Amino acid sequence: MLRPYDMSNVIITGPKNIQAPVVRELHDMKILHIVDHSKSELADIGVPMEDASRLSDALVKVRSLMSSLGVKRNGEGFILKKGIAEIESTVKKLNEQLSLYLEDSKKTESLLSNAESVRQELELLKSVDIPLELLAPYKSLAVFAGYARGTSSLRTALSAVTQKYTLFEGAASKKSFIAMFIDIKHSQHAKYALEKSGFLQVNFAHAGNLRGTASYNLVKTEKEIKRLSSRKAEIRESISRLHDTYRGFLLASEEYLASQLEKSEAPLRFASTSSSFLIKGWIPSDELSSSIERIHKATKNKVYVHFEPPKRQDKVPVKLKNPKFAKPFEFFIDLYSMPMYREIDPTFFIFLTFPIFYGIMLGDVGYGLLSLALFWILKKKIPSGTRLLSVLMLASFVTILFGFFFGEFFGYEFIHPVISREHDMFTLMYFAVGVGVVHVNIGLIIGFFNELRWHGFVHALFGKLSWFVLEAGVALSVLSIIGIIPISIAYGAALVAVAIFMLVKGEGFKGIIELPSIFANMLSYARLMAIGLSSVVLAIIVNRSSFHFIEKGGLLILVGIIILIIGHAINIVLGLVGGFLHSMRLHYVEFFSKFFAGGAPKYYPFGAKE
Amino acid sequence: MVELGSGLVALASALAIGISAVAAAWAEKEIGVAAVGAMAEKEELFGKGLILTVIPETIVIFGLIMSIIILVLTK
Numbered sequence: 001m002l003r004p005y006d007m008s009n010v011i012i013t014g015p016k017n018i019q020a021p022v023v024r025e026l027h028d029m030k031i032l033h034i035v036d037h038s039k040s041e042l043a044d045i046g047v048p049m050e051d052a053s054r055l056s057d058a059l060v061k062v063r064s065l066m067s068s069l070g071v072k073r074n075g076e077g078f079i080l081k082k083g084i085a086e087i088e089s090t091v092k093k094l095n096e097q098l099s100l101y102l103e104d105s106k107k108t109e110s111l112l113s114n115a116e117s118v119r120q121e122l123e124l125l126k127s128v129d130i131p132l133e134l135l136a137p138y139k140s141l142a143v144f145a146g147y148a149r150g151t152s153s154l155r156t157a158l159s160a161v162t163q164k165y166t167l168f169e170g171a172a173s174k175k176s177f178i179a180m181f182i183d184i185k186h187s188q189h190a191k192y193a194l195e196k197s198g199f200l201q202v203n204f205a206h207a208g209n210l211r212g213t214a215s216y217n218l219v220k221t222e223k224e225i226k227r228l229s230s231r232k233a234e235i236r237e238s239i240s241r242l243h244d245t246y247r248g249f250l251l252a253s254e255e256y257l258a259s260q261l262e263k264s265e266a267p268l269r270f271a272s273t274s275s276s277f278l279i280k281g282w283i284p285s286d287e288l289s290s291s292i293e294r295i296h297k298a299t300k301n302k303v304y305v306h307f308e309p310p311k312r313q314d315k316v317p318v319k320l321k322n323p324k325f326a327k328p329f330e331f332f333i334d335l336y337s338m339p340m341y342r343e344i345d346p347t348f349f350i351f352l353t354f355p356i357f358y359g360i361m362l363g364d365v366g367y368g369l370l371s372l373a374l375f376w377i378l379k380k381k382i383p384s385g386t387r388l389l390s391v392l393m394l395a396s397f398v399t400i401l402f403g404f405f406f407g408e409f410f411g412y413e414f415i416h417p418v419i420s421r422e423h424d425m426f427t428l429m430y431f432a433v434g435v436g437v438v439h440v441n442i443g444l445i446i447g448f449f450n451e452l453r454w455h456g457f458v459h460a461l462f463g464k465l466s467w468f469v470l471e472a473g474v475a476l477s478v479l480s481i482i483g484i485i486p487i488s489i490a491y492g493a494a495l496v497a498v499a500i501f502m503l504v505k506g507e508g509f510k511g512i513i514e515l516p517s518i519f520a521n522m523l524s525y526a527r528l529m530a531i532g533l534s535s536v537v538l539a540i541i542v543n544r545s546s547f548h549f550i551e552k553g554g555l556l557i558l559v560g561i562i563i564l565i566i567g568h569a570i571n572i573v574l575g576l577v578g579g580f581l582h583s584m585r586l587h588y589v590e591f592f593s594k595f596f597a598g599g600a601p602k603y604y605p606f607g608a609k610e
Numbered sequence: 611m612v613e614l615g616s617g618l619v620a621l622a623s624a625l626a627i628g629i630s631a632v633a634a635a636w637a638e639k640e641i642g643v644a645a646v647g648a649m650a651e652k653e654e655l656f657g658k659g660l661i662l663t664v665i666p667e668t669i670v671i672f673g674l675i676m677s678i679i680i681l682v683l684t685k
Contacts (some may be wrong), residue, residue, distance in 0.1 A: 337658075430674070504621060523672065524673070526674075526675055530675075585661065585667070588660070589664065
């Protein structure tokens with residue numbers, strides 16, 4: 001609690017010929033957080049083991065198969081019998097089979113889309129049912145086919161020039177569809193006349209090569225489309241059969257190959273000379289001796305292991321240490337940033353205050369019960385979200401407690417409240433800001449201890465305790481101005497001046513810029529009241545408007561019930577999202593800014609799964 | 611009928627919360643755009659992005675407090 005696990009810096013060196021067993025042992029132990037070696041004059045990085053390229057080749061193939069078959073990642077027991085040889089042969093077989101299907105599918109797709117275009121064109125041509133071969137180009141005739149507004153004006157315009165033309169007309173959706181054959185000598189006139197009647201040429205690229213009438217071809221094409229569609233469905237069916245058969249195999253292979261490849265490529269992270277290797281890393285101190293023993297045993301004492309406590313400038317990876325009940329709240333640290341190794345881990349404080357803030361904001365027995373049930377069901381359904389949902393369940397429970405405190409059940413005052421959120425707005429606001437004062441000061445105290453540990457007492461005194469002096473000064477000044485304490489304002493002002501002096505000494509002139517922020521931070525906690533108020537007012541409005549309908553009786557009761565359900569559903573969603581985000585924000589912005597630096601790498605032992 | 615005076619008080623109160631809400635929304639929009647942009651490059655920035663995005667929210671809280679104070683003190 002409050003401090004991460006103690007870490008020890010470990011350096012393992014040995015001759016190259018035992019590199020592979022060391023890597024294997026470390027991978028099995030899942031304990032060493034490797035620090036990548038960066039190439040330097042003293043030592044280059046190592047080279048991957050021999051089988052790395054074979055493994056990565058197989059891994060790429062397996063992953064590509066998984067994506068073509070649409071295999072989703074979720075654990076399933078499948079046992080590989082012969083390792084990489086089995087994977088390679090099965091993958092080859094599977095690849096051949098699948099590529100046949102995919103090729104066939106591609107061909108069918110393209111035929112199908114071609115047939116669809118033909119059908120579209122034929123449906124248009126059906127309205128002027130002429131043999132399609134007539135549309136081919138002629139020496140002495142010009143052919144025009146397309147949409148036009150109407151044909152009467154066109155006919156008049158053409159008859160002034162020539163009688164040697166034939167015009168077919170059919171109805172398309174809004175305009176008419178025409179096909180016109182005219183003596184090629186008059187094609188210019190025809191174009192002009194067509195333009196006037198809003199002619200829009202249609203290109204029959206697909207149907208132009210067919211023979212016979214449009215309706216005859218249409219029947220044929222539709223049959224073809226049907227055949228191709230069923231062929232497509234068949235191929236899809238076969239692919240999904242492949243998916244079902246090989247899903248477990250692919251998942252298991254992927255996992256196996258990824259972990260083998262991690263081992264084979266591990267030397268890239270080591271320092272290496274022509275005949276030796278050196279691994280730097282971190283191991284939790286309480287597992288140090290047993291780990292070293294295992295390494296020695298695996299290599300028959302052929303490696304040298306050096307270990308030491310972390311030095312001041314080391315970037316130590318952090319493994320958070322918290323009791324089981326506070327563990328889910330590490331979610332918030334993961335989302336933000338790991339605390340530095342020597343900093344206080346704020347998880348426990350978040351565990352204390354996050355549910356309270358959330359509860360104050362939502363504060364309704366009905367909403368609390370409903371969201372508790374919802375999160376409980378979700379926790380059963382979504383194993384990956386367990387941490388967050390545990391947090392939310394605890395928060396919902398506190399919501400119920402505050403629901404009794406505020407006397408609210410779906411916005412309805414069901415018992416006499418300690419503080420009524422609807423009527424005692426100001427009381428609640430003072431309460432909220434009071435919570436803020438306490439919370440921010442806890443932050444400052446943590447900050448004081450962080451500074452004490454890292455920079456010593458003087459720094460902690462000027463940098464953090466100065467804020468307490470400032471608060472006391474401002475409080476004294478305000479109280480003497482209002483006349484509650486009968487002393488001169490000078491005392492308060494003097495304290496403020498001392499605080500400013502200390503701040504400038506502790507944090508430089510940027511401390512002065514930060515001065516007002518601490519009070520803005522405290523006032524920011526007024527949101528505890530504000531969010532709750534908006535939630536309760538919405539609930540009351542929903543209740544009133546629905547009772548208004550229910551009172552009238554008859555079918556309107558149904559309307560009232562619908563308003564009740566939808567209204568409260570919306571309000572719950574708003575309340576959950578608002579309560580969560582604002583509570584989180586109060587921690588990240590107002591609380592963390594008083595002490596938290598963060599930025600440490602997370603402890604991630606070699607061989608552990610994501 | 612509502613008196614002119616109390617109508618003006620209500621209006622003042624509405625303006626206090628309304629304008630500050632618009633201001634907060636505007637500020638958050640500007641920051642939010644940048645934060646999402648940064649997150650697209652580097653997903654770990656979610657925490658920092660969220661914090662920066664919600665910082666202006668305090669403006670609207672102050673607006674609400676002013677609005678309530680106007681309503682209550684002029685009652």
